[in-house]
Amino acid sequence: MSEIPVTAQPYPDPYGHALAPDAGARPVVAFRGVSIAFAGPPVLEDISFSVAPGETRIVLGPAGVGKSVLLKLVNGLLRPDEGSILLFGEEIAHMPEEMLFPLRTRTGMVFQEGALFDSLNVRDNVAYQLIQEGVSDDEIDRRVREALRFVELEETFDLFPGSLSGGMKRRVAIARALIRQPELLLYDSPTGGLDPVTSTTIIELIVKERDFYGTPSILVTHRLQDAFTLCTHRFDAELGRMVPLPEGHTDPSTTFLVLEEGRLIFDGSLDNLLRSRNEFVREFLQ
């Protein structure tokens, strides 16, 4: 784990959120000694970390290292073979599926390819949870438009996923994850397979969400530039776009986890990551 003290300066939060995650507060997510295997060697082994309120954790690692599996363990889509997982203070490792559904409604998840329901239009995709809850049509339309406006895709309201580009699908998926203002956001490689310009648009939305709502989140990626952009930029509401933080400043609420062959080999800030002497981390960063 990290040995070098943090030296980068935290940047003052223009939206009034906590400058850094409150270490004393109850974690939103806590993994303790979690392991999982699928008919073979362990995919994840003895993983322990936590996510504090307001904290954004970026999970880095090469493809196939178990990043998506880790994310699916957080909201109980997969169950660990060993260890304990606390979500909003409740142990979910062995919780019956029926009891997990209410907990999952408090989280938002963005899947690798968006995972939009292809038989439903954008409006019904974004409003999926609200429709299940029996919210009125007028209220649904209002909230869907609001969520689509956040991802700057209001014009897609009536379209079907088949007619959207890859980047648009991810943005709609972000709108779907945000519509109920979740208490935790999970992003599974949100920029995977996208061109650099579209990737930046997606990262900008994630920065906007982080700085606007301060929702704790876990983001899985193997793209270093996305991870660094998240850590070194903030959303400027006046300009309506993402801007870089001053030289030497990083976002104090954004920290890193690095996985290597199913093991967590790093847990700390960007500054610690850049100073890490771990051979794999150094190689990965290069």
Next chain:
Amino acid sequence: MAINTIENTAKQLVLTVQDYSLFAWRAFLNLWSPPRYWQDILVQSDIIGAGSTSIVLLSGFFTGGVLALQSAATLSQFGATAVTGRFVGITMIRELGPVLTGIMVAGRNASSMASELGSMVVTEQIDAMRALGVDPIRKLVTPRIFACISMLFFLTIVADAFGILGGGFVTVFMNHQDGTQYFSMAWEHLRYPDIIQGLVKPLFSGFIIASIGCFYGLRTTGGTEGVGRSTIQAVVYASVLIIVVDFLNTQVLLTLFPSP
């Protein structure tokens, strides 16, 4: 080596049966507790019921026709062609109507359920549904089971009616026999136990078609190739199971309602 293979296959089989039993039981229990997705039940009823009517109607009509052709040829050797109506009516209502309808609907709907749900699995739509706090078994499986049971019941009645009609058509226009005699023989020798037997079977078949189709769909692994594999498995196992359960049902129902 061979013993290990047999052991692994047996374990796999037992595990699949156990998984299916738990899955089917959970889907069945969902019928009796909220939330119930009535709109999905209606949509699925339309897809399964209205969508399968033409194939059931045609297969029923021609099966009745073939029965009349075959039975008349045999019965004429004993000078008993007059009982063709009775033979066709009872065979269609007790056995061929329910079984053929079940197999036709399995071919059309178990495959579509397996491929639809399988595609949703490989594109992570099922995981997305779970992540949004919605139970896929309650939302996707239970409405299909309820719709399939109820629609197969009515489709069997349609198949029975058109089977008898097909037999009548062959009797009158091809065998040149008396139509009134055919229909009166079919009607007069029909007893309530025959009808009960014919209408109990589709309840089981409907459950088998939807539960097997959804079970294999939701177990899909291995991308688009896996979807194809699940579709084949769903149709094969649903069809075989319909015939096996039909055999068991017939045994039980003949014990409960013995022939006079």
